[in-house]
Amino acid sequence: MRALVRETRTEPSQLVLPMFVAEGLTEPKPIASMPGVVQHTRASAREAVREAAGLGLGGVMLFGVPEHKDAVGSGALDPDGILNVALADARDEVGDDLLVMADLCLDEFTDHGHCGVLDDQGRVDNDATLEIYGRMGVVQAESGAHLVGPSGMMDGQVAVVREALDDAGHTDVAILAYAAKYASAFYGPFREAVDSSLQGDRKTYQQDPGNAREALRETLLDVAEGADIVMVKPALAYLDLVASIRAAVDLPVAAYTVSGEYAMVEAAAEKGWIDRERTVSETITSIRRAGADIVLTYWAAEIARRA
Structure with missing residues (x-):
């Protein structure tokens, strides 16, 4: 009876698996703060992408970890x-059987760890960064991305990337806008996952956790600039934002269960303090119930296997 009348369901096609692909590895490297998640080699990433397609996932979001x-x-x-x-x-492995998504940000590639280039006073230069983002979107599209995810929270990033893609003939490459991305403590394990070089913090360009109306304004700007999907990140501490954005826009809404949210569940489960499988299910259900059409989660493949 409960299954018959359940209001919120999660299908594999609504889930996206974030993946880290590292340069110079000969075998996958476990991420200590994210049990079960690895930095992939190119070969193991191919295998994971192929499995994701076979499981019917909605897509994979790729992050690069360079040596230099x-x-x-x-x-x-x-x-x-x-x-x-x-x-x-990934595109060679699965063709169009799975959406191949690219994180469009500089933080993994800069020696200072910020999402943009710095000016002579050490501040992130928004407009100089936008020029690079536009070029980056085109390179990612030419490499095979079906969708790019500008995640740097630079003002005007969606419009610049959309224009660059269109000018280069990639009119069918979609944009998932990190529209409400907060300066959050929940990103901690991600820094290990991408070997972050961050100096300082990102409070000058990521959202203040105390602000909701501001995040909604940011989201509506991204919609006006041509976003195809808008996203809230993190998810669990910002379910109110997921709900309010779902009510405010008619685009698909995504939410990202970030590394710290994942790590908390895994750590408590390892201690035997919670039922891991039920907690994972309840966590993703809460995000879907709040209004997310799409959930980015490191549990995506696991959930799909149980579906």
């Missing part, structure tokens, strides 16, 4: 850079 970084994140624009070759590998 510099002040302007030049590896992000290199067609032979780790993220771009990983995108090409």
Whole structure:
């Protein structure tokens, strides 16, 4: 009876698996703060992408972990850079059977760890960063991405990327806008996952956790600039934002269960304090119930196997 009248369901096609592909590895490298998640080699990433397609997932979101970084994140624009070759590998592996998504941000590629280039006073230069984002979107599209995810929270990023993609003939490449991305403590394990070089914090360009109306304004700006999907990140501590954005826009809404949210569940389960499988299910159900059409989660493949 409960199954018959259940109001909120989660299908594998509504889930996206974030994946880290690292340069120079000979075997997958476990991420200590994220049990069960690894930095992939190019070969193991191919296997994981193939499995994701077989499980019927909605997509994979790829992050690159380069061996070398510099002040302007030049590896992000290199067609032979780790993220771009990983995108090409994934597209070669699954074709159009699975959406191949690319994180569009400089933080993994800069030696200072910020999402944009810095000016001579050490501040993130929004407009100089936008020029790089536009070029980065085109390179990712040419590498095989079906969808790009501008995640740097630069003002105007969606419009710039959309224009660059269209000018290069990639009118069918979609944009998942990180529209409400907060300066959150829940990103901690992600820093290990991408070997972050972050100096300082990102409070000058990511959202204040105390602000909801501001995040809604940011989201509506991204919609006006041409976003195809808008996303809230993190998910669990911002379910009110998921609900309010769902009510305010007619685009698909995504939410990202971030590394810290994942790590908390895994750590408590390892201690035997919670029922892991039920907690994972309840966590994702809460995000769907709040209004997310799409959930990015490191549990995506596991949930799909149980479906």
